[in-house]
Each structure stands twice: as structure tokens, then as C-alpha cells.
Amino acid sequence: MFRWKPDTTPEQVAAIEEGLAALPGAIDTVRSFRFGGDAGINEGNFDFVVTADFDDRDGYLVYRDHPAHMAVVVERIRPQIADRAAVQFEH
């Protein structure tokens, strides 16, 4: 989950979404992949969330360290981050 900076624009968020949308096709360990902006139902929420499923820890690591993912993170997401919360879990 992310909070964007106060000056993050809708165009910058659209570029993030475009970048994320390409990742499942580019990284073959991704089993499911969902992302989106907060629906505005509750106060105090973060702004955006990404969820992804992998078969196992190694599948996640392939995604985490994949150049296509890193490019989206470094070029589009990281410059807009005011706050970030992350968990990896097994279920």
C-alpha cells in the first residue's frame, strides 16, 4: 500500500497503473495481480494497493527483483511515495 505525495498528479498515478498492468505479462511467476486506488469509503486509508500471488517465496523473489518490476518501482512509484506498507504472507 502507498500514500502518494500531496503533489502527485492523476497523470502520474495513471502512469503507475499502466506500468503495473504490464507486469503480469512480463514476469511469468505472477499468478494473480490486482491493484487500484482507494475507493474512498473510509477515512484515513492509504491511497493505493497492489496485491500479487505467487506459487512460493522464490516466485515472489523473481518478481521483486525482475528488471520490469524494478523499472516501474524506481521510475514511477518511488518518486511519488509519501508512505508505504508491505507484507508478504503464506496462506
Place this chain on the structure above:
Amino acid sequence: MFRWKPDTTPEQVAAIEEGLAALPGAIDTVRSFRFGGDAGINEGNFDFVVTADFDDRDGYLVYRDHPAHMAVVVERIRPQIADRAAVQFEH
């Protein structure tokens, strides 16, 4: 996602997990429900995550405001929260 307090015990987390596990059977708008502790792969993560799917916004609101959910939140989760991050999103 949650960060637990420094003095939160494994028994308190187990009671949270036990409480959460009962919710899909108690609240009929829940379509999928997953939760778990962070796997310890990355530094700086939160401690615990809950993800849930509903057909629509109204289905989420039934869950959010259901007495079974509120009891787990108020009695088991909230006392252990050091930090919380949440998003509701449509996909």
C-alpha cells in the same frame, strides 16, 4: 495491514487469527478471506495482513459493520495495534 505493539505476544496474535478465521463463516457477504503474518523476507514490513473480497461495496459494508467482525476488531485486534494501513479497492 497492522504493526503490532512491541509487547504483543504470540498468544495474542493466535487469538486474533482464531477470531479472523471464524468471520467468513459468520458473515455471508465474504467471498474470499486471507490473513497471515509477514514472512520475514523484506526489512521494514508491517507484521500482519488481512485481505477480503466482496461482490460490491455493500457487501464490504455488511462485513465492516457486522457484530462478529467488530467484536474481533475491538476485543482482539485494536488493543494490539501500533500502526494500521488500509485500502478498499475495486478491480
